Amino acid sequence: MLASNLLLSYKHTEMKKYIILTSAVALFAACGPKTETNGSSTSDTNKIQTPPADSPAVVLPAKVDFKASGKDWVLELAGTNATIKTAAGDTSVGEYTVTSSTDAKGVVTEKYMVGKEFAFDVVGKEGKDPASGLTYSKMVNVSYKGKSLKGFGGEVVKAEAIKIAETEIEKEPVKKEEPQGRITVNGKWFLQTLNGRKVTDADFTKGLATIDLDPTANRVSGFGGCNNINGTLTIYDGKKIKMEKIISTKMFCEGVPENEYLTALRSATNFSVVDNKLQLKDNTGKVLAVFVRGIK
Numbered sequence: 001m002l003a004s005n006l007l008l009s010y011k012h013t014e015m016k017k018y019i020i021l022t023s024a025v026a027l028f029a030a031c032g033p034k035t036e037t038n039g040s041s042t043s044d045t046n047k048i049q050t051p052p053a054d055s056p057a058v059v060l061p062a063k064v065d066f067k068a069s070g071k072d073w074v075l076e077l078a079g080t081n082a083t084i085k086t087a088a089g090d091t092s093v094g095e096y097t098v099t100s101s102t103d104a105k106g107v108v109t110e111k112y113m114v115g116k117e118f119a120f121d122v123v124g125k126e127g128k129d130p131a132s133g134l135t136y137s138k139m140v141n142v143s144y145k146g147k148s149l150k151g152f153g154g155e156v157v158k159a160e161a162i163k164i165a166e167t168e169i170e171k172e173p174v175k176k177e178e179p180q181g182r183i184t185v186n187g188k189w190f191l192q193t194l195n196g197r198k199v200t201d202a203d204f205t206k207g208l209a210t211i212d213l214d215p216t217a218n219r220v221s222g223f224g225g226c227n228n229i230n231g232t233l234t235i236y237d238g239k240k241i242k243m244e245k246i247i248s249t250k251m252f253c254e255g256v257p258e259n260e261y262l263t264a265l266r267s268a269t270n271f272s273v274v275d276n277k278l279q280l281k282d283n284t285g286k287v288l289a290v291f292v293r294g295i296k
Contacts, residue, residue, distance in 0.1 A: 066122070068140040069205065070151025072252040075120065075142060082114045084144055087252035092118050092144070117145045127152045134158070134206050156206075185235065185271065188212045188222075189278050189291030194261060196287070205253040209261050211291060220246070224261050226253030231265075241271045241280070264288040 066077040072087040082096045094114040102108050108124040120142040127139035129152050137154035191199055191209040201208050204225030211222040213233060220233040220243050231246035243265050248258075268280035268288055278291040 066153060068122070068136075068138065068151050068153025069251070069253060070140070070142070070149050071250060073142070073144075073149055073151065074252060074254050075140065075151070075153070077112075082112060082118070082120075084118065084142070085252075085254060087250075090145075094118065117143075119143045122153070126157060128158075129206065185213045185241075185273065185278060186215055187293065189293060191261065191289060192277070192292045193287075193290040194257065194264060195289070199257075203257060205256050209258070211265070220265075224248055224256075224258040226256045226258050227251050229262065229265075235271075239270055239272060241268055243268060261289070 064076050064078050068075045074085050076083045077096075080095050081093055083091065083093045085091045092114070096112045096114045098110055098112050100108055100110045110122045110124075111119070112122070113119050120140060123139040123141070124137075125139050126135055126137060128135045134152075134156050135158035136152035137157050138152065140151045140153050142149040142151070189211050191211070193199065194209075199208070206226060207223065209223055209225040211220065213220055215233060215235045218233050220229075220231045222229050227248040227250065229246055229248045232244050234242040234244075236242075246262060246266060248262065264280065267282050269283045270281040270285070272279045272281070276293055278293075279287050280289045280291075281287050
């Protein structure tokens with residue numbers, strides 16, 4: 001009799017454990033991921049979505065902290081790296097170390113060491129770039145692969161350029177062409193549009209492109225946004241123009257549309273002056289470039 005009672009008590013205890021266990025499993029299933037009718041599971045709204053292991057990492061470009069350039073080269077500092085690019089397509093990038101010294105006149109020179117073949121000095125002294133006529137806050141001396149390179153960088157502190165009148169750029173011109181007898185192209189003009197695209201100082205490394213026409217001397221000169229330019233000029237039949245033998249200095253400026261600008265000058269065959277704006281056109285009548293006169 002006692003054995004029977006013990007057996008019943010044991011079965012009752014095991015039944016209670018079974019009921020508790022099945023209830024817990026049912027509760028966990030109700031709180032877990034839901035299953036759609038097609039059998040695929042949907043993630044809980046709080047579940048963290050992790051990208052696939054083979055997804056490429058997104059690398060944002062470092063901010064350029066300092067930029068300098070010289071004949072056929074450009075130098076940039078971004079973060080802890082220094083990069084030099086040459087017109088020949090050579091590029092070197094590396095982490096730098098820097099030391100500084102001050103001379104008796106208070107001029108600070110920062111010496112950057114990138115590698116055995118790449119080092120440069122940034123001198124805290126203003127220097128004038130003869131190619132553009134701009135004066136920069138820093139002078140830069142580079143030693144790269146056995147060559148000594150000189151250039152300028154930092155902020156532009158002085159520009160020997162004629163300021164463009166803001167009203168000439170902002171106002172919408174009235175398309176009223178001047179009589180042929182009053183048209184004059186002599187003097188300096190600043191580029192405003194190139195192949196139908198408006199341009200600003202931001203499109204050029206060292207200042208807005210210009211053209212200086214001297215019909216009397218049959219000469220054209222100016223600035224391509226990176227290099228000085230010179231050539232021959234012929235104006236005939238009132239509205240015909242020809243610019244030939246255009247040459248330029250050989251400074252390297254990355255991303256500047258100088259070649260596009262020089263192509264436009266060489267392709268021009270006709271011109272007109274509308275509301276004090278010079279338009280250069282090709283032989284089909286397409287407007288290649290529009291210039292506005294500057295004021296001192």
